[in-house]
Amino acid sequence: MKVLIAILFLISSALALPLPFPTSETQPEGYHTKPAITSRAGTPSEDITYILPIWEGALAQHDPARDLSILNTMRDALGTGGPHTKLGWSFSSWALSRDIGDTDMDYTFDPTNLKYMLALALQAGLPVLVHMNNGRWADCCTSNSDGGWKDNLLDLIASNPNTTMMNSAGESQYAHDYGSNYFSLSRLNTVYRKYKQRNTVASARTIAEWAKSNPSSFAGVSLSSEPMYPAPDVDFNPKAIEEWTMWMSNTGIYGPGGEFFGEGRVPRIQDIHTFNGITKQSFPSWATVRPPNRVTPGDRFGEEWQRWRVQMIINHVADETGWIASAGIDRSLIFGHMTPRLDDYGLSDTIETATAANGAGGATFYGWNPMYFGEVTNAYRGTGRTNWGVFETNPLSSDAMTNYNTLLTFYKDGAKVICPNSWEGDMAVKDEYAIFDSPYYGNTYGDAIRKFLIDYASVPRNLEPPAYNPGRRLFDLYDLFKSAETTGIDNHLEPSGSVGKVVRKSIFSHVDGSLTYNVNLPVVTDGQRLNFWTSVGIKDGAGAGGPVEFQATINGGPKLFGRSFRLLQSNWVWNHWTPIMVDITDWSGQSISLTLTTRGNDQYGWTMWGSPAIYLASRETASISGAVNDMAFGALTTASSEDVGYGSRAASITDGSETGWSSIFHASEIGLEWVMVDLKSSRRIGKVVLFAREDLVPYTGTGFPTAFEIQASENSAGEWKTLIKVSDYPRPRAGDGQIFTFESINARFIRVVATTLGGVGMETGYRFQLAEMQVYE
Structure with missing residues (x-):
């Protein structure tokens, strides 16, 4: 079969002919006949910045006048802002604890308190965001929440076997209060997931109905706060370990017919003998596999386990986003609520978890000052989260400038939602986090918020362009490499630099080393901005090494990546690019020296700068349309096959519609499918985004091929040039544009030819599926 496919592929490449494939009327057994590609959510992001202090003190049993008085006091103290920067309010929906019915109702969600607080927001004239606190903070510890948590549902879930997180000794990590409701994030933890999904969806429906009637008062929702592990040797729940083996081997729920088929590890580990060879272990079967008691950075066995711990958080965040979106809340208004970089190994809250949601990003920041934020916020924007927020923040500083500049930095970085913690107007004794009257910091934070609301009341939000389309390219640092001043013994171009099997044109930079470019930035007009975009990673093939730090500076001064962007030992074992985007508009009209630096403790760092460039963007670029700069928008599209019965056509990947394209069903992953766009004339191209x-649906993101080529041709005779060739391509996260850059070429036709197809959830076979294909200069 492989030989036949190879022959067909060579013939089709030479003649530019479509390949013969069976029609959808003759699909093999296992074909999912019900159309599964449904409309995607997504609305343009308004240019409003919301300041939404957290106050958890309202409750339906109160006298409404009492609670309204507290909110009015907050309005009087902070001011309301203006048309573009608005004061609001944020609070939690406790759908697994306080806000539930009794035992005879199976603890179903009770909307009484939620409806009361939504109505209270309208009376106060304050837009709101609701924190969906149904994770480790499910019966939070805030002293101004009036108690009455009804922990009986949480205790019921915990009383079932294998529902809680466990350490290596098998001890449950579950406990009430202070963020200790640690339930296993395994998808096999069906008891916890059943209750959490049911009650979260019910809560989200209540919010969605209210938001539909009051759209201008709705800022969004944040996910369960801070999913993480309490210690480095967690989670040893048997279900988490069992799912790990399923994920690695692409079996069970990750195998053919499974709900998450197509989301397993790439490449899959064929059998236990292969696993033992990779990790230097001696397990007799998958059923006997046990994780290491600790993760040793750089050790392959520990890193395989660490990779799975991070993946469980990513999966849970993505699943929760899908549950809420299914209730009718636009996923661009569903924000993550993470603690990125707090402890990458111990808690597994890596930067990837903060951008995992098929929605918007979000983080918690306490005690951080402006010089730190770029470490996280630039990576947020680099992955294309045009909506992101800060859902618990307090500089914990008595310095007025630090407090004000914290808010200003969030604004410049494009945050849509900022939730200061906390408003404590109903507390006689306030804690250190109080906005006003903090026992340690006084009124400093509250004064900064008030000033910011005045200063930026009429200033439109700093809308971020999507990272895959950061604007019109002005300076390609790859092309300008010969003019750069360099340090280090080896800096050179890598036309097909590969990190984690993702290929893009790159600059290899030695550790310790630097690249300095002298460029004259143009003057920008209102509504325009300058962006520096790059991606950083460790080249495939590197042996185990130590941490590496990346930094970018302008004129030897401001550090664009915060303290620095760190790649830990895990990046030497399960590599991936980390995209980064920085707004450098402040230097418009100036001659600058942009220096890219790498440092580390390994003699030969294998460090890669993927496609570094400076772009000019406009507010139009930041729109959701995607048509700006995209040469494929509206282009004629053809494909090797179309599964019309599946509800998709090839044309939908370039027409701006909210559907997608699917090939027909294949019984084997070894198959050949392609999709091609015609730009109508020869154009200069350098980037394709898939x-x-x-x-x-739960299996969003599946159907993406694991081996494929991106090819280009200037004519219809089919003289194809391969631009990108990859195998064992990692599973993309839904919503993330897969960026492929290459040395610029003139072309009219661009096609993606898949030779190893992706599995699709709930099916037993394979397809090539895309939501969209874009082509850029």
């Missing part, structure tokens, strides 16, 4: 299917 989007995995991103509808709201």
Whole structure:
């Protein structure tokens, strides 16, 4: 079969002919006949910045006048802002604890308190965001929440076997209060997931109905706060370990017919003997596999386990986003609520978890000052989260400038939602986090918020362009490499630099080393901005090494990546690019020296700068249309096959519609499918962006090929040039544009030819599926 496919592929490449494939009327057994690609959510992001202090003190049993008085006091103290920067309010929906019915109602969600607080927001004239606190903070510890948590549902879940997180000794990590409701994040933890999904969806429906009637008062929702592990040797829950082996081997729920088929490890580990060879272990079967008691950075066995711990958080965040979106809340208004970089190994809250949601990003920041934020916020924007927020923040500083500049930095970085913690107007004794009257910091934070609301009341939000389309390219630092001043013994171009099997044109930079470019930035007009975009990673093939730090500076001064962007030992074992985007508009009209630096403790760092460039963007670029600069928008599209019965056509990947394209069903992953766009004339191209299917079904993101080529031709005779060739391509996260850059070429036709197809959830076979395909200069 492989030989036949190879022959067909060579013939089709030479003649530019479509290949013969069976029609959808003759699909093999296992074909999913019900159309599964549904409309994607997504609305343009308004240019409003919301300041939404957290106050958890309202409750339906109160006298409404009492609670309204507290909110009015907050309005009087902070001011309301203006048309573009608005004061609001944020609070939690406790759908697994306080806000539930009794035992005879199976603890179903009770909307009484939620409806009361939504109505209270309208009376106060304050837009709101609701924190969906149904994770480790499910019966939070805030002293101004009036108690009455009804922990009986949480205790019921915990009383079932294998529902809680466990350490290596098998001890449950579950406990009430202070963020200790640690339930296993395994998808096999069906008891916890059943209750959490049911009650979260019910809560989200209540919010969605209210938001539909009051759209201007709705800022969004944040996910369960801070999913992480309490210690380095967690989670040893048997279900988490069992799912790990399923994920690695692409079996069970990750195998053919499984709900998450197509989301397993790439490449899959064929058998236990292969696993033992990779990790230097001696397990007799998958059933006997046990994780290491600790993760040793750089050790392959520990890193395989660490990779799975991070993946469990990513999966849970993505699943929760899908649940909420299914209730009718636009996923661009569903924000993550993470603690990125707090402890990458111990808690597993890596930067990837903060951008995992098929929605918007979000983080918690306490005690951080402006020089730190770039470490996280630039990576947020680099992955294309045009909506992101800060859902618990307090500089914990008595310095007025630090407090004000914290808010200003969030604004410049494009945050849509900022939730200061906390408003404590109903507390006689306030804690250190109080906005006003903090026992340690006084009124410093509250004064900064008030000033910011005045200063930026009429200033439109700093809308971020999507990272895959950061604007019109002005300076390609790859092309300008020969003019750069360099340090280090080896700096050179890598036309096909590969990190984690993702290929893009790159600059290899030695550790310790630097690249300095002298460029004259143009003057920008109102509504325009300058962006520096790059991606950083460790080249495939590197042996185990130590941490590496990346930094970018302008004129030897401001550090664009915060303290620095660190790649830990895990990046030497399960590599991936980390995209980064920085707004450098402040230097418009100036001659600058942009220096890219790498440092580390390994003699030969294998460090890669993927496609570094400076772009000019406009507010139009930041729109959701995607048509700006995209040469493929509206282009004629053809494909090797179309599964019309599946509800998709090839044309939908370039027409701006919210569907997608699917090839026909294949019984084997070894198959050949392609999709091609015609730009109508020869154009200069240097980047192709592919989007995995991103509808709201549980198997969103599947159907993406694991081996494929991106090819280009200037004519219809089919003289194809291979621009990108990859194998064992990692599973993309839905919503993330898969960026492929290459040395510029003139071309009219661009096609993606898949030779190893992706599995699709709930099916037993394979397809090539895309939500969208874009082509850029």
